[in-house]
Every structure is written in C-alpha cells, then in structure tokens.
Amino acid sequence: MTNKKRTTIKDIANKLDISTAAVSKALHDDPRISVKTKTAVRRVAEELNYQPNHLASALRRGKSNLVGVIVPKTNSNFFSSLIQNIEEVLSKEGYNIIITQSNESFEKECDNIDTLLFTQVDGIIASMANETIDLSYYEKVKSKGIPLVLFDRGENNLNVDYIGINDYESSHMIIEHLIQQDCKRIAHIGGYKHTRIFNNRIRGYIDALKKYKLPFDDELLLESNLTVEDGRKKMHELLKLKNRPDAVYVAGDYAALGALEVLKEQKIKVPQEIALVGFGNEPFTDMVSPKITSINQYSNEIGKLAAQTFLERVKQTGVRQTLNKKILNAEIIVRDSSNKKTSLK
Amino acid sequence: MTNKKRTTIKDIANKLDISTAAVSKALHDDPRISVKTKTAVRRVAEELNYQPNHLASALRRGKSNLVGVIVPKTNSNFFSSLIQNIEEVLSKEGYNIIITQSNESFEKECDNIDTLLFTQVDGIIASMANETIDLSYYEKVKSKGIPLVLFDRGENNLNVDYIGINDYESSHMIIEHLIQQDCKRIAHIGGYKHTRIFNNRIRGYIDALKKYKLPFDDELLLESNLTVEDGRKKMHELLKLKNRPDAVYVAGDYAALGALEVLKEQKIKVPQEIALVGFGNEPFTDMVSPKITSINQYSNEIGKLAAQTFLERVKQTGVRQTLNKKILNAEIIVRDSSNKKTSLK
DNA sequence: TACCTTTGCTTAATCGTTTAAGCAAATATA
DNA sequence: TATATTTGCTTAAACGATTAAGCAAAGGTA
Numbered sequence: 001m002t003n004k005k006r007t008t009i010k011d012i013a014n015k016l017d018i019s020t021a022a023v024s025k026a027l028h029d030d031p032r033i034s035v036k037t038k039t040a041v042r043r044v045a046e047e048l049n050y051q052p053n054h055l056a057s058a059l060r061r062g063k064s065n066l067v068g069v070i071v072p073k074t075n076s077n078f079f080s081s082l083i084q085n086i087e088e089v090l091s092k093e094g095y096n097i098i099i100t101q102s103n104e105s106f107e108k109e110c111d112n113i114d115t116l117l118f119t120q121v122d123g124i125i126a127s128m129a130n131e132t133i134d135l136s137y138y139e140k141v142k143s144k145g146i147p148l149v150l151f152d153r154g155e156n157n158l159n160v161d162y163i164g165i166n167d168y169e170s171s172h173m174i175i176e177h178l179i180q181q182d183c184k185r186i187a188h189i190g191g192y193k194h195t196r197i198f199n200n201r202i203r204g205y206i207d208a209l210k211k212y213k214l215p216f217d218d219e220l221l222l223e224s225n226l227t228v229e230d231g232r233k234k235m236h237e238l239l240k241l242k243n244r245p246d247a248v249y250v251a252g253d254y255a256a257l258g259a260l261e262v263l264k265e266q267k268i269k270v271p272q273e274i275a276l277v278g279f280g281n282e283p284f285t286d287m288v289s290p291k292i293t294s295i296n297q298y299s300n301e302i303g304k305l306a307a308q309t310f311l312e313r314v315k316q317t318g319v320r321q322t323l324n325k326k327i328l329n330a331e332i333i334v335r336d337s338s339n340k341k342t343s344l345k
Numbered sequence: 346m347t348n349k350k351r352t353t354i355k356d357i358a359n360k361l362d363i364s365t366a367a368v369s370k371a372l373h374d375d376p377r378i379s380v381k382t383k384t385a386v387r388r389v390a391e392e393l394n395y396q397p398n399h400l401a402s403a404l405r406r407g408k409s410n411l412v413g414v415i416v417p418k419t420n421s422n423f424f425s426s427l428i429q430n431i432e433e434v435l436s437k438e439g440y441n442i443i444i445t446q447s448n449e450s451f452e453k454e455c456d457n458i459d460t461l462l463f464t465q466v467d468g469i470i471a472s473m474a475n476e477t478i479d480l481s482y483y484e485k486v487k488s489k490g491i492p493l494v495l496f497d498r499g500e501n502n503l504n505v506d507y508i509g510i511n512d513y514e515s516s517h518m519i520i521e522h523l524i525q526q527d528c529k530r531i532a533h534i535g536g537y538k539h540t541r542i543f544n545n546r547i548r549g550y551i552d553a554l555k556k557y558k559l560p561f562d563d564e565l566l567l568e569s570n571l572t573v574e575d576g577r578k579k580m581h582e583l584l585k586l587k588n589r590p591d592a593v594y595v596a597g598d599y600a601a602l603g604a605l606e607v608l609k610e611q612k613i614k615v616p617q618e619i620a621l622v623g624f625g626n627e628p629f630t631d632m633v634s635p636k637i638t639s640i641n642q643y644s645n646e647i648g649k650l651a652a653q654t655f656l657e658r659v660k661q662t663g664v665r666q667t668l669n670k671k672i673l674n675a676e677i678i679v680r681d682s683s684n685k686k687t688s689l690k
Numbered sequence: 691t692a693c694c695t696t697t698g699c700t701t702a703a704t705c706g707t708t709t710a711a712g713c714a715a716a717t718a719t720a
Numbered sequence: 721t722a723t724a725t726t727t728g729c730t731t732a733a734a735c736g737a738t739t740a741a742g743c744a745a746a747g748g749t750a
Contacts, residue, residue, distance in 0.1 A: 378699080
C-alpha cells in the first residue's frame, strides 16, 4: 500500500542483533550457523516479509540466474512448447528465462543478443531468424564465456552445442512414403538454402530421389520463406508447369497449409491428384481438411535437451566450449493429405 | 575467447588517470564534464570494449529497466503479436521485457508473478489464465508500488489499468450479423463465466437476443475452455439437441475451429445449415475452408496501449494507481462461414 | 586587488548481498 | 592442566555503478 522501503537482511540483522553476514548465511543454510539462529532468522524474515534483492546477489556473485532465449517467433506451437519445456527444466534449477523474438529479422536478432548480454544472462539458448546467414554476431556471446546453445535453425561452425533433428533422413522418410503412394514426380518447396537445416532437407530430397531412381527436375525445387502466403505462391508456380508434380513436399507446415488452400481452390484432389506433406507437425495439420501429413520435430524433447545442455555447460565453467551435436530422430505422421489408401475408402 | 575479466569503469578511470565518478558522468553526458574528457572516455570505453554492468546500475538506481509480461500462452497470434508490440514500444524507452507463460494455470501464474518480482522488474503487464478467478495475488504487485497493467483477460476490481475491447458490444455485432443472415436459433459456446470478458460476451449475446426478440434457450448456451477439443465436444452436444441451432457463435477461434471440423465431418453445410462465427481473428480463420467469420481484437493496438500505459504510470511514481480502462472498439470480419449471400453464388 | 561564479573534477558513501578471514568461546584431546 | 579443534559468529571488503557533497582552479565582476 504505502511505499515503505523493502526489507533487507540488514533489518533482520538489526532486529536479532546479529550481523548481516550471519543472516545471509542463515538464509543459505550455512552449516556454520546454529539451528537456533537459523530458525530465528527465518521467523523474522517471514515476519518482515523479506524478499531477497536479486540484483544485489547477482552483482555480488557475478551470476544472474537468468537465461536468455531467442526464437524467430513465438506464435508457432513448435517454439511455444519448446520454450515451455526449457522453462520447466531450468526453473527447477533456480533459473528464470527471458524470451525474445527476432521476428525473423537479422537486425532484431543482433539487438536481442545485445539486450540479453546487457541483462547479464548466464547463458543463451537460440534458434536463428530466416534472415540470419552470418553467425559471427554470436561470437560476442562466446567471448563473454557464457554457454551458448543453439537448436533447430542453428546448426553451426561456431563450436557450440546444437540440438536438432535429422533433417536429411527426414526428407528420405518423406520421399520413401510418397513413393509407396505411387508418386513419381515429387516437388519440394524448401526453406532457404543458406540455413543448414533447410539445406539438409533439400539434400535429403535430392539424394532420396536419386536413391529411388526418380529423375531430379529443378523446376520442382523451389526456395521459400515458408509462410502461408509464400506457400500459396509457390504452389501456384508448380501448378503452372506443363508437367505438374503428383506430390509436393513442403519444408514447413504453414507453407504447406497455404499450398493446400490453393489445391482446394483449384479443386485438385488431395492426395489423389497431388499428395501433400508438410514439416513440423503443427497442431493445425491435424485440424484442416484433409489433414496434413507431417514430421514430428519433438519440440518438447528439443526444449528439454537444450535446457539440460545449458545446465551441463554452466557447471563446467572455464572449460572451452566444443561442438556437441545432439540429433533426434524425427517421426513421420501420415495423414490424409498423402495417404491414398485410406482416403479412397 | 579467454575468460579475461570484463572491463569496468574503473579500468577506464585508471587508464585515463581520472576518477570512476568522472567516467560514469562522462558516459551519461553530464554537463559538468568537459568535452575533452568525454571524448577521451568514450574512446577508451570503445577501445576496451566496455559494456556497462546492468546489475550494478540497477542496484544503485533501484530500477532494473525490465518489464515483466505474463500471458496465458504465446502460441496464438493474438498474444504473440501483442508481445511484439509491447516490446517495440518499450525498447524505444530503454526497457527490456521478460515474457512468461502461465500456460492457463493459476498456480503457474502466481509463480510467474513471484519470479518477476524477484527479478526486480519495474512493472508487470499481464493477461490472466483461464483458471484464475481470484485476483488477490496481484495485490502483491500493487504493494510493491510498481505499475500493473492488465489487458484482455484482466478486467478487474483491483483499481489498476486495463486495456481491452468492447466484448459486450461485439456480441451484439455478431448477433445482428447473424440475424441479417436469417438465423433464428443462435447458440453460444462461451468462455468461462467467471472471466469478465467472457461474461461480457455472454451478457451481450443474451441481451442482443432479447433486443431482436429472439427467444433465449439455455440449451443453446454452453460454457467452454475454448480449446479446439472442447469446441468439438460442445458442437457435438449442440448437434444432439432435438431442436438444433441454425447458427453458432463461439467465443474463441480455436474452439470455433473444432466446431467447424465437426460440422464438416457430419456433412452439415456451413453456413447454409449452420452458420459459424468465431472470436479473435486468428490467422487460421482465413485459412480454413470455409473461412471463419471472426472479431478482430486489435492485438497490435492493445499491445501498444498497454506499453504506453505502463510508461505513463512509471513516470508518475508515488501516485496512487487508479482504475483506468481503455476499451477499443472491435471489428467484425465477415467471412464464408456465416455469409450465406456470397457462399450461395 | 578582493571577492564571487563557474567549471571540472574528486572523494566517499551507497545500493543489498556475499564471502574470505578472523576471532572468541566452547568442546575435545593428550 | 595445557593445547588443539570445532562451533558460531563478526568484521570488512568486495561486486560495479551512481551521486551528493565538496574543492581547487579558472574566469568574471566590482
């Protein structure tokens, strides 16, 4: 109610006529403090509604117990549930997280890094914006000597930890599945080639075609920012071809959704005329009609692993960071948009 | 690279053989420092790659320049773009934001409040979890004397600022629209009655029916948590009625999506047999088929207003908080799911 | 010349906590 | 009984910045 000053350990110390050092130690359960003093301190702390000043202890200990998280956008289920899992793991260890969105902008991402470093975070867990090609800005984080953990869009040459899925093999799984559905002319609406994960998916796509002796036609390989709008646009492009594909593998669910809309607008039967596969297993893939086949990226596991990796690193202070990739095996979730058998019945 | 200690103003002071006070003032462009000294300080600061220690200055000034944001979930476009706008406005004023998700849990929300207070934020901007009925935990924030701004799910008796839309009138707009479409038996899948905004929508629904002389049938008014799953469930309940509705107004887009799925599965023509209206104008309402009529909640404006309100409050320190509602006029976006005219063509 | 202002810095305290070092009293050991 | 160890605290210096107060030198005024 009134703006009376907050209680500090000094107030507790005065009340009990002991030193602030004793109070601090009592609150931290130091073995050199008697049980009697500890209980007294706790009682008075409670009584005066003492709340520790985080800034002071962070300053003194040189540790803020804050972890910065940088994501492109929070409005996808992938990133949102990933963040939730990071938070869950870290909060158990006394860390709080600061979430920032780059909004797919390189400039904003650099700003975010500065902001987080300025806030004295104890580490950064990040996934990169679409625009980000040059990772050298992250050297700033490394040079501070705090852990840097990258995930998803973040495979790197920075010699830092990385958590992701096996994108290359995922493409193989998708192509194999489509071939089982008798598709012969499979297009790929891919992400930006400069981003490692999307490049891996593209390579996987090309190599899988080769493996199954399907011809590679570069008309069928498009580079996209993977938004709904661009998914629509790229689908239109594919439909303009004299020789249309009979399947489209889209490297992101949002773009797949856009593509699906176009197919429905053009009354093209999915999957009979054109089969469709997305990537990411966003909840809406199971909500639209037909439901979209997609790849489960295990956002929960990635989040947990990223947090755990941070915790490991932060314990081994001083140790030079080394590359440490943890790659999860993704899973294909077959739904109506590519399943000719069930959707025939 | 190496873990050499960070540069402090002391290092700069030593190098130039002046006091740390002079350095601090020079960096803050104090008029009592000569231009010569200022340029020298800036040069050396640059040279030594000086980064101010935020914790130290925050401790000294009793101000962290951090603002806490609490949202139920980040994975909707509403909250995601709201956060983005808050961030945009606040970062211009030198504030950084810490985002936390309550994940629709009351307990988590209280935890989040504690976490933010512990982190010494200069204010909190929040929207409540579905579970939250009792707002008394927020008194903790008020008693700290820092600004508290609530939005969307946060209309309150706490005597703090609130930003929202005119939910009651929005319901009227929807009912009017549906009546224009010749609907006579309009159902409402509403949110929790204990949440003020959902209660307002329910009241608006009931009063609008009365206004247009349509009978109110309490079979047609259902309370929901507004998830996709529950939207499905409630739609099933409505379809089980002997006397089915010819229109359904759902208080949230996700639940509306669930309801739409069920209608499609049951081959019920939308909007001809049953018209459907959602709330929130999530991007997917424009992506599914048929596109869902919805209410634009102006997340951008709400975000900006919330941030601006915080900034106003933080300037008038000491002034007792007073209730200050800012209510925006929402807008109905008519799409195929309720537009019998266009969808007949 | 004598005094007042302004300029440009310094000194030192402070924010609230942690922690190394030290010290007196109590207890154990020989 | 004399000495060593343990217990339970205190003292005081940090952490890095900010800031009120003060002071010497330079410049201005009468």
